[in-house]
Amino acid sequence: MKKILVLNGPNLNLLGIREKDIYGSTDYAGLCRYLEDTAAELGLEVEIRQSNSEGQLVTWIQECYGTKDGIILNPGAYTHYSIAILDALKGVNLPAVEVHISNIHQREEFRHHCVTTAGCTGQICGLGLKGYALALQYFAGC
Numbered sequence: 001m002k003k004i005l006v007l008n009g010p011n012l013n014l015l016g017i018r019e020k021d022i023y024g025s026t027d028y029a030g031l032c033r034y035l036e037d038t039a040a041e042l043g044l045e046v047e048i049r050q051s052n053s054e055g056q057l058v059t060w061i062q063e064c065y066g067t068k069d070g071i072i073l074n075p076g077a078y079t080h081y082s083i084a085i086l087d088a089l090k091g092v093n094l095p096a097v098e099v100h101i102s103n104i105h106q107r108e109e110f111r112h113h114c115v116t117t118a119g120c121t122g123q124i125c126g127l128g129l130k131g132y133a134l135a136l137q138y139f140a141g142c
Contacts (some may be wrong), residue, residue, distance in 0.1 A: 001045050002069040004139050006035055006132065007057055008050040009076035022102050024128055031129055038133045042140035054078055054085065061088040070142070071096040072135045075116050079104070082116055089119030095142065097135040100125035 008028075011018060016027030026034070032048050039046035047068075051057055057075065064071055071094055078085055079098070089096050098117050103126025117123050122138070124131040 001043060002139055002142070003045045003047070003067070004039065004070045004072060004136065005060065005064050005068045006046055006048045006072045007060055008048070008074045009054075009057060009078050010052040011076055012074060013050050013052070024101070026129060031132070034129055035132055035136070038136050042136055044136060044140055046136070054082055058084050058088045061085065061092060064094055065092040068094065070094055070139045072099055072132060072139075073097070073116070073120070074099045074101070074132075079114050079116050085116045086119045089116065095139070096120040097138055098123040099131040099135050101128055101131065102126060 013028050015023055015031055016025055028050065035046055035048055049060055051060070057078065061071065071089070073096055075082060075085055075098065079100070096119065098114070098120040100123070104114070105125065114123070124134050127134065
């Protein structure tokens with residue numbers, strides 16, 4: 001069974017509270033249940049973590065080396081400037097899919113530049129929580 005780590009960055013713990021018109025009304029616990037149910041249906045083992053700390057995200061990515069088969073990452077605002085997360089992704093050299101709930105390319109100009117994406121196999125954005133399910137389907141098909 002493939003082991004996938006789902007990492008959520010800053011402010012994703014505020015799902016269902018923060019900017020519902022952009023991120024929807026499902027709370028973070030609901031997202032986690034959705035991921036667990038989808039992973040089970042696809043025959044994947046999923047571990048889900050969230051941190052507002054860049055350093056913690058880097059540590060968790062590094063811990064994937066030799067223990068996980070892939071990473072699904074929503075780095076939140078770190079997408080746009082975290083060279084540390086990019087370097088961690090490149091360092092562990094695992095397949096990784098970056099997910100964004102909103103379409104970051106239709107939002108403010110500063111959100112259009114993605115630093116962390118260069119360390120990922122692909123990026124899914126603008127499809128709401130379904131983007132996470134699509135990322136899980138990618139790993140189920142690998």
